[in-house]
Amino acid sequence: MTGDRTDVLPSIGDQHASTTVIPAVPAVPAIPAAPSGPPVPTTASLEAERVSAWFGQRKVLDRVSLEMPAGRVTALIGPSGCGKSTFLRILNRMHELVPSAALAGEVRLDGQDIYAPERRLTDARKAIGMVFQKPNPFPAMSIQDNVLAGLRLTGTKIGKGEREGLVEESLVRAGLWLEVKDRLKQPGSALSGGQQQRLCIARSLAVRPRVLLMDEPCSALDPTSTRVVEETIQQIAADVTIVIVTHNMQQAHRVSHQCAFFLAAHGTPGVIVEHGPTDTIFDNPQDQRTSDYVNGRFG
Amino acid sequence: MTTMTPSPTTGTPDPIDPATGTAVPQTHLPAYDDDAPPPLPRPGLGKPSPDERFALIGSWVAGAALAWLLTQRLLPLAGLPWFLISWFVVGLVVTGVTAGITGGMTEVKDRVAAGVITGAALVTGAALVSTVVFVTMRGWRAALNLNFYTSDMSGVGPKDNFDKGGILHAITGSGIELGIALLITLPLGIGTAVFMTEVGGKFATVVRTVVEAMTALPSIVAGLFIYTVLIVALGFPRSGLAASLAIAVMMLPIIARAADVVLRVVPGGLREASLALGSSRWRTVWHVVLPTARPGLATAVILGIARGVGETSPVLLTSGAAAFTVTGPTDGVMNSLPLFIYTNVRSGEPQAIARAFGAATVLLALVLVLFVVARLLARPRGNRPTLRARLAGALAPNRAAR
Numbered sequence: 001m002t003g004d005r006t007d008v009l010p011s012i013g014d015q016h017a018s019t020t021v022i023p024a025v026p027a028v029p030a031i032p033a034a035p036s037g038p039p040v041p042t043t044a045s046l047e048a049e050r051v052s053a054w055f056g057q058r059k060v061l062d063r064v065s066l067e068m069p070a071g072r073v074t075a076l077i078g079p080s081g082c083g084k085s086t087f088l089r090i091l092n093r094m095h096e097l098v099p100s101a102a103l104a105g106e107v108r109l110d111g112q113d114i115y116a117p118e119r120r121l122t123d124a125r126k127a128i129g130m131v132f133q134k135p136n137p138f139p140a141m142s143i144q145d146n147v148l149a150g151l152r153l154t155g156t157k158i159g160k161g162e163r164e165g166l167v168e169e170s171l172v173r174a175g176l177w178l179e180v181k182d183r184l185k186q187p188g189s190a191l192s193g194g195q196q197q198r199l200c201i202a203r204s205l206a207v208r209p210r211v212l213l214m215d216e217p218c219s220a221l222d223p224t225s226t227r228v229v230e231e232t233i234q235q236i237a238a239d240v241t242i243v244i245v246t247h248n249m250q251q252a253h254r255v256s257h258q259c260a261f262f263l264a265a266h267g268t269p270g271v272i273v274e275h276g277p278t279d280t281i282f283d284n285p286q287d288q289r290t291s292d293y294v295n296g297r298f299g
Numbered sequence: 300m301t302t303m304t305p306s307p308t309t310g311t312p313d314p315i316d317p318a319t320g321t322a323v324p325q326t327h328l329p330a331y332d333d334d335a336p337p338p339l340p341r342p343g344l345g346k347p348s349p350d351e352r353f354a355l356i357g358s359w360v361a362g363a364a365l366a367w368l369l370t371q372r373l374l375p376l377a378g379l380p381w382f383l384i385s386w387f388v389v390g391l392v393v394t395g396v397t398a399g400i401t402g403g404m405t406e407v408k409d410r411v412a413a414g415v416i417t418g419a420a421l422v423t424g425a426a427l428v429s430t431v432v433f434v435t436m437r438g439w440r441a442a443l444n445l446n447f448y449t450s451d452m453s454g455v456g457p458k459d460n461f462d463k464g465g466i467l468h469a470i471t472g473s474g475i476e477l478g479i480a481l482l483i484t485l486p487l488g489i490g491t492a493v494f495m496t497e498v499g500g501k502f503a504t505v506v507r508t509v510v511e512a513m514t515a516l517p518s519i520v521a522g523l524f525i526y527t528v529l530i531v532a533l534g535f536p537r538s539g540l541a542a543s544l545a546i547a548v549m550m551l552p553i554i555a556r557a558a559d560v561v562l563r564v565v566p567g568g569l570r571e572a573s574l575a576l577g578s579s580r581w582r583t584v585w586h587v588v589l590p591t592a593r594p595g596l597a598t599a600v601i602l603g604i605a606r607g608v609g610e611t612s613p614v615l616l617t618s619g620a621a622a623f624t625v626t627g628p629t630d631g632v633m634n635s636l637p638l639f640i641y642t643n644v645r646s647g648e649p650q651a652i653a654r655a656f657g658a659a660t661v662l663l664a665l666v667l668v669l670f671v672v673a674r675l676l677a678r679p680r681g682n683r684p685t686l687r688a689r690l691a692g693a694l695a696p697n698r699a700a701r
Contacts, residue, residue, distance in 0.1 A: 094575060126577030136568040140590035153578030153586055200572070207576055 043070040043241050044110040044127070044210035046091060051105035052269070053086055053095060060086050062269040063105070066260050068211075073233060073242045075252040075278065078262030078293070083270025084245045087262070088213050091243060092128035093121055109211065126154055129209035133216040135196035137188035137203070144184040146199055147171060150207035166206055173239075174202035175232040194225020201232060205240070212236070214244040218251065230255050249294055253282055261290045354397045355410070362390025387418055431663060438656030447657060453623035458650055466658045468624040469639035472539060473608060473665075475628055476618070476635055479543035480550055480607055485600060488554030489589075492599075495555075496562040497584050507559065513552035521548040522613035530617065537619040539633035545613030554603035561595030562588060601673035605666055611637040636662045 046068040053061040061083045068074040076084040089095045091107055093114060106113045114124040137146045147167045151158060158166065167184065171177040176198040180191070188199055197217060204212055214233070218226040233242060233255050246252050252259055259282075260275035274281065274290045285291045292298050316323045340346075347355065366386035370376040376385070391414045398410040440461060441447055447465040455464030491510065495503045525545040529535045565588050573583040589596065619632030620642050636658055643655035 092575060094571065097571070097574065122577045122579055124577075125575055130572075130575035132568060132572060132575075134568055136566070136572045138569060138572070138587055138591065140587075140593065149573070149586070150576040150578075153573055153576050153582050155582065203572075204576065 042210070043239060045070040046128070046211050046241060046243065047106075047108040047111075048087070048091065049106045049108065051087065051090055051103070051107065053083070053090060053104075054100075054102040055098060056100040059269040060264075061090075062271050064262075064270070064272050066272060066275060068241060068243050069258075070241050071238060072257040073237050073244060073255055075256035075259045076243065076245045076262060077247075077249065077252050077259055078270070079264075079298075080247075081270075082262040082264040084262045085215055086270075088130075088215055088243060088245050091211070091213055092130055093124050094130065122154065126150075126207055127209055128211040128213060129204035129207065130213045130215065131197070131200050131204055131217050134220050135193055135200050137191070137196050137199050139187065139189040141188060142185045143180050143188050143191070143199060146188040147202050147206050149203055154207065156207075170202040170206040171199075173205050173232075173236055174198045175228055175235070176202055192225070194221045194228060197221060197225065197229060198232060201229070201236075205236065209240060211241040211243065214242065216245050216247060219247060226251070249282075249296070253278060261285075261287075261293060263289060263293075351401075354401070355394065358394040358397045359390045362386055362393045365389045365393070390414065434656055434659045434663060438653060438658070438660040441653045441657030442660050447654075448661075451622065451624045455622070458648055460650070461653070464654070466636070466639055466654070466661065468621060469634045469636045469658060470661065471624055471626060472618070472621075472633040472635040473637075473662075475626065476539050476543045476546055476614070476633070477604060477607055479540065479628055480546040481600070481604065483543070483547045484550045484554050484603060488551050488599070488603065489558050489596060491551075491555040492558035492562050493584055493588075495559050497580065497588065510552045510555045510559070514556055516549070516552070518549055518610050519612040519616075521545050522616035524548065525613065526616045535629075536631050537617060538631055539618055539625065539628040542614045542618035542633065542635065543628065545617045546607040546610055549610055549613060550603040550607040553606050554599050557599030557602050558592075558596055561592045561599055564595075565591050597673045601670060604669055608666060608669070609637055609662065611641050614638050615641065636665075 048064060048066045048068075050063045050065055051061060052059065052063055064083075064087060066074075066087075076088065078084050086095060090103060095101050095103060103115070107115060109124070109127060113119070114128070138149055141149060144167050145152075147170050148163060150156075151166075168177060168181075171180065176195060179195060180186075180199075188196065191199060197220075201212075201217075218229050221229065230251065233244065236242070237257075244252075244255065256278045258276060259278045261273045261281065262270050263273045264270035274285055274287045281290065282294050285294065289298075314323050314325070315321070363386050366382055366389045369389070370378075370381045370385050376382075391411055394410045394414050395407050398406045444461045444465075446462060448470070449467060450463075450465040451468035452464045452466075453468075491506065495507050495510075522545045525541055525548065529541050529544065530537060535541060569587050569591060570583055573587045574580070578586070614635050614637060618635065618638065620638050621632040621634045625631065625633040640655045640658050640662070643651040643658070646652070
């Protein structure tokens, strides 16, 4: 990031460099396997470079580059349909779940491309966790099993004593421990919406991701739960790099260190109009459209 | 405007700004009148007052009397069926008229519609209950003897009394055949459903179409298929195994289709959440999708079993009917409950027919037990009360009464 100034990306017209759909990704050296078991990982920076995305023939993102520094909170803001969520899902390879989806560009976790052919899809998703818009705890599992679901689902074995420690630690980090410590065996679906969302955060944290992606995590929650989730975000931000998509300007202002403003003009793919430190984006943006958006004049 | 505008909801007037003479907008705090009469629930449809309930019962009694007069005294329509039909029609008319006396058109429509629906429900219920009652009535004499469950029909003639012979061989045969069929169809059926919902693609559409078409497969065709392939072409003897395979052909599409429907309603968000944790697709299916759909899957399996346990024609062609107990699935002819019922009902001996109805009673009870077991298995794991807690709960009211 360049000091206090935001970076305005060049408009699309002047770049005719052809972007090609990946099949040939430059080979990168093999990455040391993600630490198995629960040694606490260090935070990692995430870099997207010239990412373009398609759904079928429709291009939804055009050469988006963004650096998400380690241990900070990056907020993606912008009106609906501008490709923020698509961009977020590209960051942990959830984009390719859609059969017609295609992608170009690179996403680097600590300098290593997660789309490199020799990297396993599941390793990328283990290192880069995700919290969804709608709380989705597994209904067939208890609160404790929900927290441990990531280990079970990735085939990670840990001892019984460690397991209890991990459940407590994850729930404490997600700010849910005090509310549920006496009923860990109850089904996760019995919790309130805000608690369910924090349970989902705890579930993501239990596999010790290095980056946590959040797709509008508070849009289905009431203001009180939203505040608790925001506090959680601020507390875990020291250990985990966070990228959050939000429609709520105040929330972006409150929780993030840096902001990226996405915009898709009518019928064109989404681009980043401007990105930089949150305060600068809100108080002194360079682009008129950013200024209009953060002040609620459109979108 | 010179007067104060009274607020319609609270009666407190909005204050007037002396400078402009217009009402100043302000919020209102609700006021409660403590002397007002207590609120009464409004009368409404579906909540009959004692008066209306009396009119309703009276109408149907009047309908019965009128119908009796019509059919048994005035018209040449003697007999119970005509009485019931005219009771229904006359009762509807009387209900409509009495409703019209006290209420409007809506009440008339409500009562008549309620009468029609209740009548339809009673007819459906009566059909079900009469089936069970009829079978039990004709079979209870045979089914009440203990030896009916502990011995088989070896050395027992069709005219022998009920204190000799039983259906142990048929029960064992049914159990073995169904067990083998379930062993085949459970993994295959749920596997097919997982393929259709989780893998998808063009081929899954083809499979779905085939499965749906197979649901309508006539059971005699399934029997013929196993008969020609296994017994005629490959030269195996008629056996319990062949019967199991024929039953499996019938059960597989039922289980696969019902499980497919169940798996499709598992929210996609759960799959995404699992995949986002770094899970493989296989682990997602095993640890998330299948456990979430467990109650529905149990129902799917029970549907398949209920279909399989009563199938007669595939068994008829493939197993042969033995009068003695056979436990080896490949040891030649084996009897089963539907087959026992079929052969004995056709024999013409009153004792044998009673035995067949006794066996039918047992078959009905067996299906009932299966359903209860499936419902218990299908309970969500997390909040399942223990057996003891449930017993205590069931006994509590009795204790209170004492």
